[in-house]
Amino acid sequence: MIDKKVLYEEILPSVSQPARYVGNELNSVRRSPKEVEASILLAFPDVYEVGMSYIGFKILYEIVNNIPEFVAERAFAPWPDMEAQMRLREIPLYGLETYEPAKSFDVIGFTLQYELTYTNVLAMLELAGVPLEADARHEGDPIVIAGGPCASNPEPMAAFFDLLVIGDGEEAIVDLMSEVARAKREGAKRADIVNRLAVIDGVYCPRLKNPVSRRVVTDLDEAEFPRKFVVPFLEAVHDRVALEVMRGCTRGCRFCQAGMIYRPVRERGLDNLCSLAKDLVKSTGYDEISLLSLSSADYTQVEELSRKLVQEYADKGVAVSLPSLRVDSFSLELAKELEKSRRTGLTFAPEAGTQRMRDVINKGVTEEDLMSAAADAFESGWDLIKLYFMIGLPYEEDEDLDGIADLSRRVLELGRNMAGKRNKAGRVRVNVSVSSFVPKPHTPFQWHAQNSREELMRKQNYLKERMRVRGLTVSFHNVEASFLEAAFARGGRELAPAIARAAALGCRFDGWSDQFRPDLWAQAFKDVGIDPSAWANKSYAYDEPLPWDHIDMGVSKRFLVREAERAARAELTPDCRTGACAACGACADGVKTRLAGEAWR
Amino acid sequence: MVLRVRITKGEEARFISHLGFMRAFERAIRRAEIPVAYSEGYHPLPKFSFATALGVGISSEAEYVDIQIDPDGPKISVEEAFDALDRNMPPGIAVVAACWYLGKPALASLIEYASYRASGCGALHEAAEEFMAMDASLGTITTKSGEKEEDIRKLVYSISMADDESLEFICACGGRAHLRPDNLLVHLSSIAGVECDVKRSRIHRTGLFVVEDGELVSPMDYKCKDLVIAKGWMPRELS
Numbered sequence: 001m002i003d004k005k006v007l008y009e010e011i012l013p014s015v016s017q018p019a020r021y022v023g024n025e026l027n028s029v030r031r032s033p034k035e036v037e038a039s040i041l042l043a044f045p046d047v048y049e050v051g052m053s054y055i056g057f058k059i060l061y062e063i064v065n066n067i068p069e070f071v072a073e074r075a076f077a078p079w080p081d082m083e084a085q086m087r088l089r090e091i092p093l094y095g096l097e098t099y100e101p102a103k104s105f106d107v108i109g110f111t112l113q114y115e116l117t118y119t120n121v122l123a124m125l126e127l128a129g130v131p132l133e134a135d136a137r138h139e140g141d142p143i144v145i146a147g148g149p150c151a152s153n154p155e156p157m158a159a160f161f162d163l164l165v166i167g168d169g170e171e172a173i174v175d176l177m178s179e180v181a182r183a184k185r186e187g188a189k190r191a192d193i194v195n196r197l198a199v200i201d202g203v204y205c206p207r208l209k210n211p212v213s214r215r216v217v218t219d220l221d222e223a224e225f226p227r228k229f230v231v232p233f234l235e236a237v238h239d240r241v242a243l244e245v246m247r248g249c250t251r252g253c254r255f256c257q258a259g260m261i262y263r264p265v266r267e268r269g270l271d272n273l274c275s276l277a278k279d280l281v282k283s284t285g286y287d288e289i290s291l292l293s294l295s296s297a298d299y300t301q302v303e304e305l306s307r308k309l310v311q312e313y314a315d316k317g318v319a320v321s322l323p324s325l326r327v328d329s330f331s332l333e334l335a336k337e338l339e340k341s342r343r344t345g346l347t348f349a350p351e352a353g354t355q356r357m358r359d360v361i362n363k364g365v366t367e368e369d370l371m372s373a374a375a376d377a378f379e380s381g382w383d384l385i386k387l388y389f390m391i392g393l394p395y396e397e398d399e400d401l402d403g404i405a406d407l408s409r410r411v412l413e414l415g416r417n418m419a420g421k422r423n424k425a426g427r428v429r430v431n432v433s434v435s436s437f438v439p440k441p442h443t444p445f446q447w448h449a450q451n452s453r454e455e456l457m458r459k460q461n462y463l464k465e466r467m468r469v470r471g472l473t474v475s476f477h478n479v480e481a482s483f484l485e486a487a488f489a490r491g492g493r494e495l496a497p498a499i500a501r502a503a504a505l506g507c508r509f510d511g512w513s514d515q516f517r518p519d520l521w522a523q524a525f526k527d528v529g530i531d532p533s534a535w536a537n538k539s540y541a542y543d544e545p546l547p548w549d550h551i552d553m554g555v556s557k558r559f560l561v562r563e564a565e566r567a568a569r570a571e572l573t574p575d576c577r578t579g580a581c582a583a584c585g586a587c588a589d590g591v592k593t594r595l596a597g598e599a600w601r
Numbered sequence: 602m603v604l605r606v607r608i609t610k611g612e613e614a615r616f617i618s619h620l621g622f623m624r625a626f627e628r629a630i631r632r633a634e635i636p637v638a639y640s641e642g643y644h645p646l647p648k649f650s651f652a653t654a655l656g657v658g659i660s661s662e663a664e665y666v667d668i669q670i671d672p673d674g675p676k677i678s679v680e681e682a683f684d685a686l687d688r689n690m691p692p693g694i695a696v697v698a699a700c701w702y703l704g705k706p707a708l709a710s711l712i713e714y715a716s717y718r719a720s721g722c723g724a725l726h727e728a729a730e731e732f733m734a735m736d737a738s739l740g741t742i743t744t745k746s747g748e749k750e751e752d753i754r755k756l757v758y759s760i761s762m763a764d765d766e767s768l769e770f771i772c773a774c775g776g777r778a779h780l781r782p783d784n785l786l787v788h789l790s791s792i793a794g795v796e797c798d799v800k801r802s803r804i805h806r807t808g809l810f811v812v813e814d815g816e817l818v819s820p821m822d823y824k825c826k827d828l829v830i831a832k833g834w835m836p837r838e839l840s
Contacts, residue, residue: 008612009803013658018616026625026691231628231691233614233621285628285689317631317645 002094011085019233020048023096026231029065030097037069037181041105045120048076053238062226070177073097077120093127102128108142112150115488116511122503134162139190153441153548156488156495158206162194166202167214170223175200213552216591220268228283240288241280249294250576254362257440261553263586267596288319297331300595327365332376345384346377353403359570374411378418383427391459392437392451405466408432432474436482441548444563449539450486480518486536492547497528556585602670607698610661614693619654633685636674652708661806667708679827697831704824714810715774717782720803722768728793729760740788756780
C-alpha cells in the first residue's frame with residue numbers, strides 16, 4: 001500500500017479537489033488485489049469527474065467485480081498539482097479502492113475515449129513506475145492494455161500497449177481476466193501471458209500486428225449492465241443514473257465514427273430497462289435517470305419507457321431526461337413531457353448550414369424540420385436554443401458557412417417573434433457551437449484531409465464576422481486541438497515518439513483549453529522531426545493502405561467507399577431500420593439489428 | 602415534523618467538500634426512503650438543512666441536519682429513521698443520534714458555538730493560556746468576503762489542554778459571529794512564535810452548541826424529544 005499518512009496529511013490538504021484521490025465512495029468494491037486470482041486497474045486518462053461519467057468504465061468495473069476471483073480498481077489522471085505532489089513525495093499511481101500501487105496489479109487497462117488524452121496515458125504509466133514502451137517491460141511489470149473507440153486506430157499509441165481490445169468489452173474482459181488467472185496458476189512468465197492473451201478474439205497485439213475483428217455483443221439483454229454505480233462525492237460531469245437503452249446508430253451520418261463502429265442497432269428490452277432503473281435508483285439515490293445512447297429518441301419504445309419511468313419516479317423526486325434530441329417534432333414532444341423546467345435550453349445538431357451540405361454528410365434533416373422544432377420549442381417556453389455545427393467538412397464552400405450564419409439568425413429571429421407575443425423577445429438567446437471537422441477512421445470520410453489550420457481559422461473568422469448579432473453567441477473549438485486530434489486519429493506508428501516527447505515536455509490534459517500547450521506540442525514535433533500535417537492534412541486514396549486497415553470494425557471498406565462517393569454526389573442513404581439495407585457489413589455471424597419488442601428470441 | 606440527526610464526517614470523508622457532503626446526504630435520504638417533504642416547483646428538492654458548513658479536510662462527529670418530514674407520507678419513528686439512514690450512509694459517514702425537533706427557529710440560526718479538538722499542537726499550550734488571559738487579541742480571520750482584522754479573543758469561549766499534544770477549544774460559530782478553527786491555530790502560533798503548519802495539524806469538530814439561558818447546550822437538548830443515540834457512542838459535548 002502507498003504511504004496513506006503522507007497522502008492524507010501532506011498531500012491532500014494542499015491540492016485542489018482532494019476528494020478526487022481518496023475513493024471510498026458508496027458501492028466501490030474493496031477486495032485486496034493480492035488475494036484474488038487476477039486483478040485489473042481500470043485507468044481513465046482524464047480527471048476523476050470525467051472518468052466517473054463514462055458508462056463503459058462503469059460496465060467493466062461491475063462485470064469484473066461481480067466475479068469473486070477477480071478485482072477491478074480505478075485510477076484517474078491526477079490534475080497537474082496532484083501529479084507534482086505525487087512526484088515530490090514519491091507516491092506512485094494507485095488504485096482508489098485499496099491504495100495499492102498500480103504496479104501491483106496484473107493488468108492496467110486504459111480507456112481510450114479521446115485522442116487528446118494520450119499524453120495523460122503516458123503520464124499515468126510514468127507515475128505507476130511502468131516502462132512506457134511495451135518492449136521495455138519485464139517480468140513483474142503489469143500487462144498494459146487499452147480499449148475504447150480510439151483503439152479502432154491503435155497505431156499512434158501502439159508502442160505503449162502490450163495489447164488492445166477492439167470493440168465491445170463486456171465479454172472480452174472476462175476472457176482476458178480468466179486467461180490471466182489461468183496462466184498465473186500455471187506459473188507462466190509475463191511474455192507468455194501476453195502471447196496467450198493475444199490470441200483471444202478481438203485482441204490486438206501491436207508487436208504481432210495481427211489483423212483483428214472487433215468484439216460485438218449480439219444481445220444487449222444478455223450482456224451485463226450495472227445494477228449499482230459507484231456514487232462520487234464530487235459532482236461528476238454526468239452524475240445520474242445512466243441507462244444505456246441501446247447501442248449503435250444507423251442514421252448513417254458520414255462523419256460520425258460512433259455511428260459506424262457500434263453498428264448495428266441493438267436495443268435493450270423495456271422490462272429489462274425498467275428493472276435496471278429500479279435497482280439503480282435504489283442503490284445510488286440519484287435524482288435523475290438519463291436515457292443514454294447515440295440517439296435515444298430513436299429507441300423504438302422510447303415513449304412507453306419514458307412514460308413508465310415518469311409514472312414510477314415523479315413523486316419520488318427523480319427526473320427522467322434525454323441527453324440527445326433529434327431535430328424533429330417527435331423528439332420535442334418527448335422533451336416537453338420530460339423537461340418540466342425550461343431553464344437548461346434545448347440542443348439541436350443540424351451539423352451543417354445548407355441542405356446540400358447536410359445531404360453530403362447524410363444528416364437527414366431539413367431546414368423545415370429545424371425551424372418547426374425550434375418554433376415548437378419557443379412556443380413551449382424555452383428561451384435558449386443551442387445549435388451544433390461543423391466546419392471544414394468535405395466539399396464545403398463558403399456559401400455553406402453563410403448557411404450556418406443564416407440559419408442561426410433565422411432561428412433567433414423566429415424565437416424573438418414568438419417570444420415577442422409574450423413580451424419576452426429580449427430573453428431569447430441562441431448559442432451556436434462550431435467545431436472543426438476531424439476525419440475519423442472507419443467512416444466514409446476517413447480518406448479526406450482535414451482543412452489546414454489556416455483554412456479553419458479563416459472559416460472561423462468568416463463566420464464570426466457574419467454572426468455578430470445580439471442574442472447570438474458563437475463559440476469555436478480550438479483549431480490546434482482539432483488538428484492534433486486529426487493527426488492522432490488518422491496517424492500511424494510514426495507518431496509515437498512525438499507523443500512521448502510532448503508528455504516529457506509536460507503536455508497534459510490536452511483536451512482542456514486551459515491546460516492545452518500548442519507551443520510545447522510544436523516543439524515536441526520539431527524535436528523528433530515529425531510533421532503532424534502529414535497525417536492530419538493528407539488525403540488518402542481509396543486503394544492506398546490505411547494505418548488501421550488491419551482493424552476490422554464491422555463495416556466493410558466497400559460500403560465506406562460507396563458512402564464516400566454518394567457524399568460526393570450529395571446523395572442520401574436511408575437508415576436501414578426504416579429503409580433498405582445499405583449492406584454496411586456489420587450484420588454477420590449472428591450479429592443483427594435487434595429492436596425492443598420485436599420477437600427475435 | 603422535523604427529524605434532527607447528528608452525523609459524522611470521518612477520516613475517509615473529510616476531504617469531501619460541503620456541497621459534496623450535502624449531496625451524499627440527500628442521496629442517502631432517497632436510498633433510505635425517508636418520507637421527506639419536497640419543495641414545490643419544476644425541480645422539487647428534498648427539504649433538509651445543515652446546521653453549518655465544515656471546512657474541507659476537517660473531520661467531525663457533530664454535523665447536524667434537520668429533515669422536514671412529509672406530513673402526508675408514511676409514519677416513521679425516530680428509531681426507524683435512524684436505522685434506515687445509518688444503513689444507507691456512504692463509507693465515512695455515520696448517524697450517531699436522531700430526535701424530533703419541536704421548536705420553530707431554523708437549525709442554522711440557532712447555532713452559536715462549535716467545539717474542536719486539534720492534535721499536534723503541543724507547542725501552542727503556553728500561548729493558549731496566555732491568550733485566554735488577555736482581554737482582547739487582534740488577529741486575522743477569514744470571512745466570506747475575505748480576510749480581516751478582528752478581536753479573536755472575544756470569539757473564543759474556552760480552550761483546554763486535553764493531553765500533551767492536543768488542544769480542545771470552543772469558539773463562535775454561525776451567522777452572528779464565526780471563527781474558523783484554523784484561524785485560531787494560526788493566531789496562537791504567532792503568539793507562540795512558532796511555525797505551525799495548520800493544514801497538517803489535524804482538526805476534528807466535536808460539537809455544536811445552542812445558547813439557552815446563558816448555557817451552551819447540544820442542539821439535541823434544545824426543544825427535542827425521542828432522542829435515539831447510537832449504541833456505545835457517547836456524545837462528547839453532553840459529557
